[in-house]
Amino acid sequence: MAGKSGRTINNVPEDRFRKIILSWEGILILVVILINLFCSWFSEFYNASSLLRQMPVYLAEVFLMLPMAYILVLGEIDISVGSITCLAATMAVIVSNTGAPFVLVILTALAVGAVCGAVNGFILTRFAELPPMIVTLATQIIFRGIAEIVLGSGGSVQALNQEGFKALTMKLSIGGTVNERGRRVGSLDFPLVLFLVVILAVIFAIILGKSVFGRQVYAIGTNRVTAFYSGIHVQKIRFIIYTVMGLMAGLCSLFLLSVSYGANTTTGKGFEMDAIAMAVFGGISSTGGKGNLAGGVISAFIIVCLRVGLGQKNVHAQVILLILGALLITAVALPNLIGEFRKAARAKK
Secondary structure, eight states: OBOTTSOBOOOOOOOHHHHHHHSHHHHHHHHHHHHHHHHHHHOTTOSHHHHHHHTHHHHTTHHHHHHHHHHHHTTOOOOOHHHHHHHHHHHHHHHHTTTOOHHHHHHHHHHHHHHHHHHHHHHHHHTTTSOHHHHHHHHHHHHHHHHHHHHGGGOEEEOSOOHHHHHTTOEEEESOEEOTTSOEESOEEEEHHHHHHHHHHHHHHHHHHHSHHHHHHHHHHHOHHHHHHTTOOHHHHHHHHHHHHHHHHHHHHHHHHHHHSEEETTTTTTHHHHHHHHHHHTTOOTTSSOOOHHHHHHHHHHHHHHHHHHHTTTOOHHHHHHHHHHHHHHHHHHHHHHHHHHHHHHHHO
């Protein structure tokens, strides 16, 4: 079809399948497959059963990635979440050791996390000129300092009654057979935390991608001043997101306790970097206004699979961190490199 300018316009429908394959999420799915093939080759113990069995140790951090994605879309950062997890876990164990019902233990962890998140949100919205990194660096020190004071000279506390925390490790067995002793063998045991992660991921993704609230978050991350003059309650939304961040840190602490049954001064250390790495590797821009949670969830499972596979061969934790750091740098640099190649290709035409 020829336009008024005399140029021919090709009305070619967009190849939807090709678009999905070449999207960042499509690339991440390919990486998931490659990572699992690598881990299967690298460790003879790596399979679906062993992955599901060891997954709960690392899945707790995914709870932090979900609200962290919102904060990054805002163009901000929260590096206090590891300390919030530590404080929430500490208080939950202390309440548990008083003989309180486990429901109260759960509420304690969630409440401590939410209060800490609200403190971050209050400071950042009341004093909007303060950089989030500096504020959350300060609260990171404060929250972990409070935990260390509560823990005292021993520096750790162990749950005396572990039954409640063990309940969080429930599994759903699928397949397999029952032997002569009445035990199920050869089944895949899906942990409760996996189902909860998937459910919350869907909820967070729908809110961010399909709701008015989510569009407002993107608008704030793109241009906060424009969003404010467009009638968006910028500070209210920021406060809500930081409070939810703290709440999810409290939830993370509960599932962390279901594995460790105790807390110490190093609990949750480095969790903030893992949450940020999962989100950024998933394609969420650290400068704000871009990305979606689908990529973040896929990248989270890439990191979990990699840690399980390498951990089975006793690869040093620092080496795993180096690999994750390299993946993070690649995730940040690759879109820029692709953009430069495209510009160069267009310039040649």
